[in-house]
Amino acid sequence: MDHSAPQNHIQRRxxxxxxxxxxxxxxxxxxxxxxxxxxxxxxxxxxxxxxxVCKTNLRSIHLAQTLLLEVRGKFPKLNNDENDxxxxxxxxxxxxxxxxxxxxxxxxxxxxxxxxxxxCPFQTDPFHSFNTSDNPWTPNRGxxxxxxxxxxxxxxxxxxxxxxxxxAIFSDVTHMPKVIRSAHKKGVNAAFxxxxxxxxxxxGIFTDNDLGEPFDLFDNPIxxxxxxxxxxxx
Numbered sequence: 001m002d003h004s005a006p007q008n009h010i011q012r013r014x015x016x017x018x019x020x021x022x023x024x025x026x027x028x029x030x031x032x033x034x035x036x037x038x039x040x041x042x043x044x045x046x047x048x049x050x051x052x053v054c055k056t057n058l059r060s061i062h063l064a065q066t067l068l069l070e071v072r073g074k075f076p077k078l079n080n081d082e083n084d085x086x087x088x089x090x091x092x093x094x095x096x097x098x099x100x101x102x103x104x105x106x107x108x109x110x111x112x113x114x115x116x117x118x119x120c121p122f123q124t125d126p127f128h129s130f131n132t133s134d135n136p137w138t139p140n141r142g143x144x145x146x147x148x149x150x151x152x153x154x155x156x157x158x159x160x161x162x163x164x165x166x167x168a169i170f171s172d173v174t175h176m177p178k179v180i181r182s183a184h185k186k187g188v189n190a191a192f193x194x195x196x197x198x199x200x201x202x203x204g205i206f207t208d209n210d211l212g213e214p215f216d217l218f219d220n221p222i223x224x225x226x227x228x229x230x231x232x233x234x
C-alpha cells in the first residue's frame with residue numbers, strides 16, 4: 001500500500017514561511033504609528049495626574065490651616081521678619097530656629113501627615129523642591145526650609161472670619177519669574193478663602209516683574225499686585 005501521497009500532504013500542511021521584508025516594514029510602521037499616537041496621550045495623562053496632585057495638596061494645606069485656626073484662633077507669623085516683613089518670603093516652613101508660616105501645619109501629624117504635601121509635583125527649582133541639597137529634609141537648625149507653596153501676606157494675627165472677600169490664601173510660589181517658569185510655567189494653582197482651588201493663568205505679572213534677590217521691602221507692592229491679580233482671575 002502506497003503511503004507516500006498522504007505523507008507528502010501532511011508535510012505540506014506544516015510548511016512555514018518567514019516574514020518578507022515588506023511585511024516586516026509594514027509591522028514596524030504600524031507599531032511606530034501606534035507609539036506616536038499613544039505617547040502624547042500618556043504625557044497628557046501624566047500631566048493631568050500631577051495637576052490633580054498639586055490641587056489636592058493646596059486643598060490639604062487649606063484644610064490643615066483651617067483646623068489649626070480652630071485651635072489657635074489666628075494665623076501664625078508668615079516669616080521671621082516683623083509685621084510679615086518682606087512679603088515674597090512667604091514659603092517658609094522653618095526659619096533656622098522655629099517652625100513658622102507653613103511649619104505648624106506639618107509639626108502636627110493630624111493636620112498634614114506628609115511633608116511632601118507642601119511641594120508642587122511640577123516644581124523643579126532645587127530651592128523649592130523636597131529634600132534636595134539646597135533644601136534638605138528634615139530641617140537643619142541655622143538654615144531655612146522652604147515649601148513650593150506660599151501664603152498670602154498680612155494674614156498674620158487674624159482669624160479667617162476677619163476676611164470678608166473670597167481672596168486667595170495659598171498658591172504656588174509666586175515671587176521671582178524664574179520660579180514660576182520652573183513649575184507650571186504659564187500660571188499657578190491657588191486656594192481661596194472659601195476652600196476652592198483653581199488654575200490661574202498668568203496675566204503677565206507672574207513672569208514679568210522686577211522681583212529678585214535679595215528680597216527687599218520696596219518689592220512688597222509688586223507682591224501685592226500679584227495676589228490681587230490671582231484674586232481677580234479666580
